[in-house]
Amino acid sequence: MDKPSLPKGTRDFGPAQMARRQYLMETIRQVFRSYGFLPLETPAMENLSTLTGKYGEEGDQLLFKILNSGDFLRDIAPEKLRVKDSRKITPDISEKGLRYDLTVPFARYVVMNRHEIALPFKRYQMQPVWRADRPQKGRYREFYQCDADVVGTDSLICEAEIIGMITEVFAKLNLKEYSIKINHRGVLSGLAELAGVKEKETSLFVAIDKLEKIGEEKVREELLAQGFANEQVTTAFDVLTFSGRTEDKLKFLRAKFTGVPTGTKGVDDLTEVFRLLDQYGISSQHVDFDIALARGLSYYTGCIFEVKIHGVAIGSVSGGGRYDNLTQAFGSKERLSGVGISFGIDRIYDALDELKLFPESAQTSTRVLVCHFDEATRAYGLPVVKQLREKGVATEIYPDITKVKKQLDYADRKRIAFAVVIGADEMASGQLTVKNLATGEQQKKTIDELVASLAS
């Protein structure tokens, strides 16, 4: 038998990690709920027809596909098999795939349940997604996304609230050094139009998205290599490299986009988002209007967001944006606009871990261990355990009869806060020995005193 192992890019999460992950998820859930989002879960697998074509060509390549059940090769025409091109026979042998993100299944759900959904519909969803990527640090093949989306309204209040939620989540996590980058697809399209490269938008966006990472020179080289004309690139960079405060950027772009409706729409929306943040009293100190922010997912049409934590070598920990046509991709006749945000908790976990920001409270386990010496003292301890549990105190009793040393050792390893030692003396007097494992101090308490002191 081979040594057991895990598929590439997947991980187990032990109790210590789970405590921290749950702390993260609970923090996010609390914020989502306070903004009026309600939970939704969808299946791990979707029909491939639901998934393909929504994420661009690259995305389709990264889909995990599920082999059909049964003897699926039997009915395939032999000449198809002879070609030995697995992509050609994929539709014949696979009709399901693992979900790639939570937004597309959400859009599918909205279209399927349109009749019973009250618009605007706000849902949050925290589930794993799968991507057949090559793993690296902060990049896994199975990871959790925590999404909140609103569908059925164009109001930019949603965008402002997304920024509000990000700000609140990060404040609760005690993360102070981060930036929320915001841009608008309209600004990017306007830019492409100005440069006269409207038909090659996508390759322009992909290139300028790397501006911060590889610098202006390299991006120029890449664009020229892709056949963009020198003056087109220069025009684009004139706009991209403008620096200044947000208001200055908006003013500058508004002037540039005279007679360019898509660009003007982008500037209008962003202006409105910043105005709403102000009215809401949501701090925009972490918000950074970045003209070069593009983001890959092809379905975005309006504002786009991306969040980076400073001081850690981890990609973006959160991203999102507005998408106008996603429900139409599922045959909806009605135009439903949606906007949402996704937190990548695996990356946030890595960042918090690296920055040592997990609070002590995120790693608590059992609070009390009841220790004993023999069957009689163990039996005496059982109702003590029961009483503590009824008061909501996480309590366990050492199941085997063994030396106190071993029982305390167990308590120490599990970082249990208190040990209650019950021997013949305690049983006779009713005064139990309560030991604080952190300080080592011991005192005698009756059962009632014990329960009262620990119940919160």
Next chain:
RNA sequence: GUGAAUGUAGCUCAGUUGGUUAGAGCACCAGAUUGUGAUUCUGGGGGUCGUGGGUUCGAGCCCCAUCUUUCACCCCA
């Protein structure tokens, strides 16, 4: 998907130009202490050197393949 690096005990790592039975620290288990953990002392278990081939009288060390992890590209949470 493309290009590169890595892998020796549970963990972090030594291991000479290829040469006998592969080591350390920490961790683990047991005892010193039959009512007390985290500190001390003593002893113990544990490795087909990632896996499979090859070269050699002889491979942890050299060669090939494969897997894992990591890095860059691509893309992204």
